[in-house]
Amino acid sequence: MRFRSNLRSVCVFVICLSTALQLRAQNDPLPSWNDTAPKRAIVAFVDKVTKEGSPDFVPVSDRIATFDNDGTLWVEQPMYVQLRFALDRVKELAPQHPEWKTTQPFKGALDGDMKAVMASGEKGLVQLIMLTHSGMTVEQFQQIVTSWLASATDPKFHKPYTECVYQPMVELLAYLRANGFKTFIVSGGGIEFMRPWALKAYGIPPEQVIGSSIKTKFQTVDGKPDLIRLPEVNFIDDGPGKPVGINQFIGHQPIAAFGNSDGDQQMLEWTASGSGARFMLIVDHTDGQREYAYDRKSSIGKLDKALDEATAKGWTVVSMKDDWKQIFAFQQ
Amino acid sequence: MRFRSNLRSVCVFVICLSTALQLRAQNDPLPSWNDTAPKRAIVAFVDKVTKEGSPDFVPVSDRIATFDNDGTLWVEQPMYVQLRFALDRVKELAPQHPEWKTTQPFKGALDGDMKAVMASGEKGLVQLIMLTHSGMTVEQFQQIVTSWLASATDPKFHKPYTECVYQPMVELLAYLRANGFKTFIVSGGGIEFMRPWALKAYGIPPEQVIGSSIKTKFQTVDGKPDLIRLPEVNFIDDGPGKPVGINQFIGHQPIAAFGNSDGDQQMLEWTASGSGARFMLIVDHTDGQREYAYDRKSSIGKLDKALDEATAKGWTVVSMKDDWKQIFAFQQ
Numbered sequence: 001m002r003f004r005s006n007l008r009s010v011c012v013f014v015i016c017l018s019t020a021l022q023l024r025a026q027n028d029p030l031p032s033w034n035d036t037a038p039k040r041a042i043v044a045f046v047d048k049v050t051k052e053g054s055p056d057f058v059p060v061s062d063r064i065a066t067f068d069n070d071g072t073l074w075v076e077q078p079m080y081v082q083l084r085f086a087l088d089r090v091k092e093l094a095p096q097h098p099e100w101k102t103t104q105p106f107k108g109a110l111d112g113d114m115k116a117v118m119a120s121g122e123k124g125l126v127q128l129i130m131l132t133h134s135g136m137t138v139e140q141f142q143q144i145v146t147s148w149l150a151s152a153t154d155p156k157f158h159k160p161y162t163e164c165v166y167q168p169m170v171e172l173l174a175y176l177r178a179n180g181f182k183t184f185i186v187s188g189g190g191i192e193f194m195r196p197w198a199l200k201a202y203g204i205p206p207e208q209v210i211g212s213s214i215k216t217k218f219q220t221v222d223g224k225p226d227l228i229r230l231p232e233v234n235f236i237d238d239g240p241g242k243p244v245g246i247n248q249f250i251g252h253q254p255i256a257a258f259g260n261s262d263g264d265q266q267m268l269e270w271t272a273s274g275s276g277a278r279f280m281l282i283v284d285h286t287d288g289q290r291e292y293a294y295d296r297k298s299s300i301g302k303l304d305k306a307l308d309e310a311t312a313k314g315w316t317v318v319s320m321k322d323d324w325k326q327i328f329a330f331q332q
Numbered sequence: 333m334r335f336r337s338n339l340r341s342v343c344v345f346v347i348c349l350s351t352a353l354q355l356r357a358q359n360d361p362l363p364s365w366n367d368t369a370p371k372r373a374i375v376a377f378v379d380k381v382t383k384e385g386s387p388d389f390v391p392v393s394d395r396i397a398t399f400d401n402d403g404t405l406w407v408e409q410p411m412y413v414q415l416r417f418a419l420d421r422v423k424e425l426a427p428q429h430p431e432w433k434t435t436q437p438f439k440g441a442l443d444g445d446m447k448a449v450m451a452s453g454e455k456g457l458v459q460l461i462m463l464t465h466s467g468m469t470v471e472q473f474q475q476i477v478t479s480w481l482a483s484a485t486d487p488k489f490h491k492p493y494t495e496c497v498y499q500p501m502v503e504l505l506a507y508l509r510a511n512g513f514k515t516f517i518v519s520g521g522g523i524e525f526m527r528p529w530a531l532k533a534y535g536i537p538p539e540q541v542i543g544s545s546i547k548t549k550f551q552t553v554d555g556k557p558d559l560i561r562l563p564e565v566n567f568i569d570d571g572p573g574k575p576v577g578i579n580q581f582i583g584h585q586p587i588a589a590f591g592n593s594d595g596d597q598q599m600l601e602w603t604a605s606g607s608g609a610r611f612m613l614i615v616d617h618t619d620g621q622r623e624y625a626y627d628r629k630s631s632i633g634k635l636d637k638a639l640d641e642a643t644a645k646g647w648t649v650v651s652m653k654d655d656w657k658q659i660f661a662f663q664q
Contacts, residue, residue, distance in 0.1 A: 061537055138579055182539070195583045205393055206583030207514070208539075216579060218572035218598055225601045227579050234580075240550035247470055247548060247559050248566075249581060251527045251538030266550055269557045 029175040032168040032326040038281065038318045042172065045279040049255065050179050056277040060180040064254040066246060066267060067173070069187035069194060069211075071260040071301040072283050073202060075154060075164040077292040079114075079300065082129070082193050085148055087117070089132035118299075126233065130214055133190065134231040138216060141229055142196045149197060159330055162201045168324045169258070169283075173202055176256070184254075186246055187211045188238035188263055192229075210249045212237045238263045243270035255279065265306040268315065280315040282306060287321040290331060361507040364500040364658040370613065370650045374504065377611040381587065382511050388609040392512040396586040398578060398599060399505070401519035401526060401543075403592040403633040404615050405534060407486060407496040409624040411446075411632065414461070414525050417480055419449070421464035450631075458565065462546055465522065466563040470548060473561055474528045481529060491662055494533045499661045501590070501615075505534055508588070516586075518578055519543045520570035520595055524561075542581045544569045570595045575602035587611065597638040600647065612647035614638060619653040622663060 033039040048056040049063065070076035090100065090109040100106030105124040108116030117128070133141065154164045173183050185194060185204055191211030198204045213234040216227045237245040243266050246254065256279040257264070257271035268280040284303060285294050295303040310317050320327060365371040380388040381395065402408035422432065422441040432438035437456040440448030449460070465473065486496045505515050517526060517536055523543030530536045545566040548559045569577040575598050578586065588611040589596070589603035600612040616635060617626050627635040642649050652659060 061531065064539075191580075191583070199393065207396075207581065209583060213580060216576050218575045218602070220601065225575070225598070225605045227575060227602075243550045243557070243559060244548050248523075248545065249539065251523070251541060266557070269552070270550070270559075273557045 029178065030168065030171050032171055032324060034323050034325050036323045038316050038323045041316045042175075042279070042281070045256070045277065046176070046179050049277050058255055058276060062252065062255060063176075063179070063181040064184065064250060064252060065176050065181045065256040066184045066186040066210075066242075066250075066254040066258070066271070067169070068259040068261070068264045068267070069185050069189055071285065072258055072264070073165055073169050073185070074161065075157075075291065076301050077285075077294065078155065080189065081161050082189050083125070084152065085145070085193065086129050086132045088148065088152070089144075090128070093132060129190070130231040130233065133193075134214055134229040136229055138192060138227045138229060141192055145193055146196045157328065157330070159328075162197050163330055164328060165201050166283075166324075167326050167329045170202060170329075172258075173204070177203065181256070183208065184246075184250060185209045185211070186237065186242050186257075186267060188236070188241075190214075191237070210237060210245045212241075240266045242267035246270065257281070258283070259306070260285065261301045261303045262306045265309060268306065269309070272313065272315070280310070280313075281318060282310045282315060283318045283320065286319045287324075287327065289321075290327045291320060293321075361510065362500065362503050364503055364656060366655050366657050368655045370648050370655045373648045374507075374611070374613070377588070377609065378508070378511050381609050390587055390608060394584065394587060395508075395511070395513040396516065396582060396584060397508050397513045397588040398516045398518040398542075398574075398582075398586040398590070398603070399501070400591040400593070400596045400599070401517050401521055403617065404590055404596070405497055405501050405505075405517070406493065407489075407623065408633050409617075409626065410487065412521065413493050414521050415457070416484070417477070417525065418461050418464045420480065420484070421476075422460070425464060461522070462563040462565065465525075466546055466561040468561055470524060470559045470561060473524055477525055478528045489660070489662070491660075494529050495662055496660060497533050498615075498656075499658050500656045502534060502661075504590075505536070509535065513588070515540065516578075516582060517541045517543065518569065518574050518589075518599060520568070520573075522546075523569070542569060542577045544573075572598045574599035578602065589613070590615070591638070592617065593633045593635050594638045597641060600638065601641070604645065604647070612642070612645075613650060614642045614647060615650045615652065618651045619656075619659065621653075622659045623652060625653075 030039055048054050049058040051057060067073055070080055087109045090106055094100055094110055100110060105117040105120035105128050108114065109128065149160065149162055152161060153159060154161055157164055176183055183204055185198060185208065187194060189211050191209055191213045194211055195206040195209050198209050215230045215232045215234045217230055218225065218227055235241065235245065242264065246267065253274040254271045255274065255277065257268050258281045259268055260283040272278050272280050284307065285292050287293060294301065295307060362371055380386050381390040383389060399405055402412055419441045422438055426432055426442055432442060437449040437452035437460050440446065441460065481492065481494055484493060485491060486493055489496055508515055515536055517530060517540065519526060521543050523541055523545045526543055527538040527541050530541050547562045547564045547566045549562055550557065550559055567577065574596065578599065585606040586603045587609065589600050590613045591600055592615040604610050604612050614635065616639065617624050619625060626633065627639060
């Protein structure tokens with residue numbers, strides 16, 4: 001009798017414990033993160049800035065967090081998604097541009113010769129982007145992007161690009177918003193290339209997406225007003241351009257910033273320079289099996305100086321291999 | 333007995349009616365508006381876009397409303413507040429610029445000769461603004477603006493400028509936000525001149541203020557990163573620049589726009605051009621007694637072509653004299 005009673009108690013205890021653990025797992029806002037230093041640092045930061053009465057408390061209006069996109073929120077290898085889009089656009093527009101058959105980088109794009117495309121350098125790449133991204137209304141461009149993303153797939157994961165977003169970062173965005181943060185994208189990529197899908201993929205609305213841009217012109221034809229995209233650079237939101245873009249669009253300093261490459265270094269420095277609690281995080285691509293392994297020597301998403309600075313200043317560095325339980329939602 | 337019972341019923345009815353009317357008055361979100369056509373049009377628009385199942389229903393993410401600032405949200409006569417700020421800055425900076433004693437428009441600013449200042453034309457005024465607004469960090473500029481606004485007063489109302497905001501428009505901003513709208517300023521005025529006080533005056537945070545700007549440069553001196561304001565125009569957010577600015581900063585079309593001059597015409601056209609329910613409103617300054625009376629012939633805040641278009645297209649036109657019960661909070 002005594003034994004059976006004890007057994008019953010143990011059973012009840014085990015059931016309770018199991019339920020409690022399940023609940024705890026359900027309540028974990030960052031389930032795709034391993035319980036290592038980066039996750040602990042994130043939670044500790046959020047706790048201290050949201051706790052009223054804490055010396056580090058930050059009012060909701062100042063809880064601004066900025067995220068790089070390529071390589072921080074979604075895959076950037078083996079080439080930036082937007083470059084892939086531009087190359088596909090070259091093929092589509094080629095009939096209207098017979099001169100492209102003999103002019104680089106367009107010839108390279110048509111021949112599938114990436115070496116020739118890359119050899120055209122920054123000037124050539126900017127021209128490639130500008131000419132394939134202009135000459136239509138902003139509305140038409142949105143439709144072109146949306147329609148391209150609906151059919152294009154990532155060459156390694158064979159999934160739509162909008163599914164190749166990092167699940168731990170999607171959870172982090174939601175966790176910050178649940179704690180009163182306003183989350184912004186601050187990317188070197190095209191602002192109007194990201195806006196059509198950022199809400200669905202990341203929960204970030206168009207007005208919280210900052211990026212590089214070409215100029216637009218307002219014109220009215222037959223009484224219909226339109227914004228036409230011009231083949232002229234407006235703003236490059238990369239490197240030192242990131243704090244400039246943040247100031248221009250947001251008008252105050254972030255208290256948290258997230259990047260993965262040297263192009264994010266100044267954004268993190270600018271974030272770190274403010275007074276009060278600050279959080280700076282760098283994603284290091286260390287997982288050649290589940291994603292890619294690259295940093296100091298990569299031509300895309302090079303992470304070298306910013307990694308040194310992160311180490312020197314104690315910024316949080318995420319090793320994708322060690323700190324992320326899962327990288328993509330589709331990799332269950 | 334019967335009479336007394338009836339009397340009691342009447343008394344109870346009157347008390348109930350009076351309470352109901354009081355409650356209704358307390359619940360009126362636009363108490364400074366007369367019950368005339370503009371107020372009714374605003375309420376009807378908000379009702380139809382927020383009513384689920386209505387053919388005009390608009391989801392919260394698309395409830396974007398844009399407001400001009402000078403002359404729409406606060407006083408712009410007898411000169412733009414920011415011009416007054418620039419003139420005061422000229423006096424303050426004059427000891428460092430001996431050449432200003434003999435160069436227009438600076439000489440005019442120092443002599444209090446507004447005719448000479450205005451005679452320098454747009455080029456002169458832009459130079460006046462640029463040189464008085466640059467050469468410091470963005471943080472220092474915020475402090476300069478804040479400190480100037482704390483002591484400067486409007487020459488007609490003898491109140492701080494931040495109190496010379498239109499009470500009916502402040503109520504309108506709050507009413508729209510209470511109905512799920514995101515409210516933005518889209519002004520020809522300087523973006524960094526407005527941001528330090530727009531939250532307190534209008535409930536609009538820095539990241540929802542769009543305006544004209546000069547360039548900034550990111551630099552690190554002795555390990556301290558800063559954004560330095562340069563004497564170089566970055567963007568003019570006026571006329572056709574307003575839809576361009578809206579697209580650049582917000583990334584989707586507003587469904588409601590509010591202005592008071594020809595400089596707002598393209599913003600209202602751009603807003604009107606979208607599909608679905610739209611609301612365009614122009615504030616006409618018709619109250620020489622309580623504020624100022626000016627429109628078609630004014631050099632500041634000229635309202636001529638936009639007024640014709642408003643009439644032709646049935647946009648809402650507010651006559652400040654007839655449609656606003658009260659103009660400023662201090663005019664009780």
